[in-house]
Amino acid sequence: MAALHLTQQNFSQTVEGGGVVLVDFWAAWCGPCRMIAPVVDQVAAQLEGRAKVGKVNVDEEEELARKFGILSIPTLIVFKDGKPVDKMVGVPQDAKEALVRLVEKHL
Secondary structure (H helix, E strand, C coil): CCCEECCHHHHHHHHCCCCEEEEEEECCCCHHHHHHHHHHHHHHHHCCCCCEEEEEECCCCHHHHHHCCCCCCCEEEEEECCEEEEEEECCCCCHHHHHHHHHHCCC
8 A cells, every 4th residue: 555645635634634644745856755655555555544654745745744844754753642742854774663653552
């Protein structure tokens, strides 16, 4: 399962609907974002049924990026019951394991 494409229209419903959601704030021109994109999809598949995973294109959804203070990308934020509870900026060495750990500690 690939990550959900999040927009201003579906963000609240997806993220504030309860549970744990990992959101990847990215842009097409961002090299590190392109590096971590397949990893985010793998994490979405691994956590399917336990957590949701979505992506926000900061160029298309500037208001969402502003709302969450996104200054560097990729920024990955874990939301629990609609509130941001954890964050990772950049691409760590062990990206997949790091993202799974980031999300699992809030499940």
